[in-house]
Amino acid sequence: MKPGIPKGTRDFSPEEMIRRNHVFHTIQNVYRKFGYVQIETPAMENLTTLEGKYGDEGDKLLFRILNSGEPFQKLSKPAPEVRTSEVSEKGLRYDLTVPFARYVVMHQNEITFPFKRFQIQPVWRADRPQKGRYREFYQCDADVIGSNSLLNEVELVRIIIEVFKSLGIQISVRLNNRKILAGLAELIGEPEKIIDITVAIDKLEKIGREKVVEELLNKGLSKDAVQKLQPVFDMGGDNDTILASLERMLKDSETGMKGIFEMNFILDTLKDVYPNDIVPVVDVTLARGLNYYTGSIIEVKVDDSRSEFSSSICGGGRYDDLTGIFGLPGVSxxxxxxxxxxxxxxxxEIGAFPDFSNISTRILFVNFGQAEARHCLKIVSALRDKGIYAELYPDxxxxxxxxxxxxxxxxxxxxxxxxxxxKSRKITVKNMEDGSQSSLSIDDLVAKLG
RNA sequence: GUGAUUGUAGCUCAGCUGGUUAGAGCGCUAGAUUGUGGAUCUAGAGGUCGUGGGUUCGAGCCCCAUCUUUCACCCCA
Known part of the structure; x- marks a missing residue:
């Protein structure tokens, strides 16, 4: 049999793991510094937990797990009509947010709110793999649940900036608010079309104004309604300009005005507390597909001359009632x-990983035979006790x-x-870089390597 | 789900309009050097050409199917 692994999955070599752990540890350290505590949840969840949370597209991308115990046994041979629910009731998690909401509801009596948790685990999506897109990948989530304060948004933006500063990647942060999008939908009299509108608007930069208008018309919006969106297409300038023109448009929409207030609060606070940080860019075209967002939406992209990477590398937002569907309403x-x-x-791509050579074994003892190996093992053991990574060649x-x-x-x-x-109780030590050799006592060796 | 694209030695890839026994570099193993790595030289091992069908006197090359790789759309970390 020829070995292989499923499409979109990867093996990681020791060298890659060192690099990956560097990323995980950097993120984790920042999370800890801000008071987040770690949890883990199972790789699989009940399908009832996962389905319907990510929109139609999301449901299609769920990996479903076949029930054990020969679920097809009772079915007739030629491709019978069979509902998925009959043969599958578990699925691999699609993200970490929904399982977290489930966790919060199940453990609500043990949790002190506001609860700040982080979680670093793989998720699975049955996507077609392509650049920067895998079927198994790790998300590193931090969420605050049980607090309405916009200071949480401020904190999360600051975390993003600290993480990428530590990693040495230049980024841009984009900020939007679902309430503003809802306000716009309200304004043109199509509040239930908010998803279609945001998805179309999101493509403005990519496919241009005419195609967006075309798509909106195809989605059933009236010409009049699309006409009312014109100011959004023309929106430009700095944050203050954009927010001011949004305010003019949305002055009659309570929801829209609330979104604008939230944006202003977050931006003002960031400017005040972290005057030297890069400033998030207000971007009305930022939609983000996940259905459960209700307030702030955040997205991070690489903004580095050394990189061509265009996918987002971090994203997030506020969800006001995700726990509601699991029976705990009113928790944001x-x-x-x-x-x-x-x-x-x-x-x-940009060669920004630190140099990780020499982080493993520092000294290898050559194996000359049974008696010598035994003798060496004692020295190796003494070195390890001093915290020096040492090994004896086994053969x-x-x-x-x-x-x-x-x-x-x-x-x-x-x-x-x-x-x-x-005999002389010495150790001949060869420096592999320059080839030099010296004869040392154990103490000399510890001093040299320690 | 739609449209392209890729697959030949462990790795990176040659392989002509279909024509004898499928090649190279790197790596690997052994030796030159039985207590000294990298450099050099010599020798060697290693392939059902992704898989299954088909066309042909003859297929790595052409056709069909399938899997896989990469990329775009959709969507997303």
Whole structure:
């Protein structure tokens, strides 16, 4: 049998894992610094938990797990009409936010609100893989649930900026508010078409004004309604200009005005508290597909001359009632999610990973035979007790082979302890970089490597 | 789901309009060098040409199907 792995999944080599862990640890450290605590949830959830939370597209991309116990046994042979629900009741998680909402409801009596949790785990989507798109990928989520304060939004933006500063990636942050989009839909008298409108508007930059108008008309909007959206197409300038013109448009929409207020609050607070940070850009065209967002919407893209990466690498927003469907209404949450795999792709592309050579074994002991190996193991053990990464070559192989092993592992020192050294209680240490050799006591060696 | 694209040695890839025994570089193994890695030289191992059908006297090359790779659309981290 020829080995293989499912489409859109990947193996990670030791070198890649070092890099990936660097990203995970950087994000995790920032989360911890801001008071977030970690949880994990199962890879699979009940389909009832997952379905209907991500829109029609999302449901299509859910990986469904076949029930165990031969679910097809009772079915007739030639492709019977069978409802998915009859053969599958579990699915792999599509994101971390919905399972988190489920977690909050199930554990509401143990949780002290506001609850600030982070979660770093893989998610699965049955997408067609392409650039920056995998069927298994890691999300690094931080959410605050049980607090309406806009200070949470402010904090999350600050976290984003700190993370990417630590990683060394230049970014741009875009900010929008679902209430503004709802206000616009209200304004043109098509409040129930908010999703269609936002999805179309989102493409403005990509496909241009005419195509967007065409798409809106196709979705059943009247010419008059589309005409009313014109100011949105023309919107430009700095944040204040955009917000001012939105205010003119939405002055009669209570929801819309609330969205504008929220945006202003977040931007003003950021400017006041973090005057040196990059400023999020107000962007009415930012839609984000996830159906459950109700307030702020955040998206981060790479803005680095060294990178061509155009997909978003972090996103988030506020959802006012995600726990409601699980039976805990009136609890608002807001969160962000870093796409670790895409971030790794970007770091790779721009060569911004730190140098991780030499973080493993520092010294390898050559194996000359049973008695020598035993003697060396004692020294190795003493070194490890001092916190020095050391290892003994397990086989009594040829010198060349053992040296090559050290070389390919980039181990900087090799210890040669044969009968001579055992007698004199010394260790011959070879520096693999310059080839120099010296004869040292254990204490000298500890001092050299420690 | 739609439209393209890819698959030949462990890796990166050649392989002419279909024509004898499918090649190279790197890597690997052994030796030159039995207590010294990288550099050099020599030798060697390694392939059902993604898979299954078809066309043909003859298929790595043409046709069909399928899987896989990569990319765009849709959507998204």
């Amino acid at each position: 949450g807001v969160g962000i999610s870093f796409g670790a795999d895409r971030i790794c792709d970007v770091l790779e 009594e192989a040829k010198m060349k082979k053992q040296m090559s092993y050290a070389d390919s592992r980039k181990i900087p020192f090799v210890a040669l302890v044969g009968t001579e050294e055992m």
